[in-house]
Amino acid sequence: MQVSGNARRYTVDNRLYRWHIQQFLNELGRLVEATRPRTILDVGCGEGFVATFLKRRLPEAEITGGDLSDAALAYARQHFGELATFRQANIYRLPFSDRSFDTVVCSEVLEHLDEPDRAVDELKRVARRYIVITVPLEPYFKWLNLLGQWLGVSEEPGHVQFWNRDGFETFIRRHFPEAEISRKHIYQLARGRVAFEAGD
Numbered sequence: 001m002q003v004s005g006n007a008r009r010y011t012v013d014n015r016l017y018r019w020h021i022q023q024f025l026n027e028l029g030r031l032v033e034a035t036r037p038r039t040i041l042d043v044g045c046g047e048g049f050v051a052t053f054l055k056r057r058l059p060e061a062e063i064t065g066g067d068l069s070d071a072a073l074a075y076a077r078q079h080f081g082e083l084a085t086f087r088q089a090n091i092y093r094l095p096f097s098d099r100s101f102d103t104v105v106c107s108e109v110l111e112h113l114d115e116p117d118r119a120v121d122e123l124k125r126v127a128r129r130y131i132v133i134t135v136p137l138e139p140y141f142k143w144l145n146l147l148g149q150w151l152g153v154s155e156e157p158g159h160v161q162f163w164n165r166d167g168f169e170t171f172i173r174r175h176f177p178e179a180e181i182s183r184k185h186i187y188q189l190a191r192g193r194v195a196f197e198a199g200d
Contacts (some may be wrong), residue, residue: 007117020072024185031191032058039103048077062085073086178193
């Protein structure tokens with residue numbers, strides 16, 4: 001089975017790079033764990049590494065991963081199918097009912113999208129309580145990614161959105177005015193509470 005750049009990111013045999021990724025995952029886990037979820041949806045789950053990390057950190061939670069890629073889902077089901085459920089899903093039209101999941105996670109996905117606001121609106125639709133989003137911190141991600149490409153541990157990421165600190169905060173607060181925003185190395189993370197209209 002062909003392994004994608006995303007999978008190599010979590011399996012690369014480089015101790016410094018693996019420590020770096022683990023620090024990012026620990027911060028993501030902290031933000032998700034604080035929501036005390038019983039159900040979690042990982043949108044853009046790829047090969048299932050983040051979903052699996054969350055399941056091991058929150059063993060009582062029911063984890064669902066969604067992704068468009070048949071190859072990524074096949075890998076996730078083969079390697080992590082006993083830990084989470086993986087379904088094909090388009091981030092703009094998620095195959096789930098309104099408010100289906102306590103917490104929705106979208107990690108390292110929005111920077112690949114032409115319409116990130118539209119995607120966040122769809123995440124909000126299926127979330128019951130919280131959404132946790134991560135994106136690269138620019139321009140630092142670009143610089144370190146170029147170094148990683150030179151070292152052979154990274155690939156050209158194919159990003160179309162580039163958020164520095166101020167840009168990401170503006171983007172997030174448009175959707176979640178009271179969001180908690182944090183940073184870990186070359187990543188930015190945000191946890192926002194989903195608000196519903198009175199009477200919903």
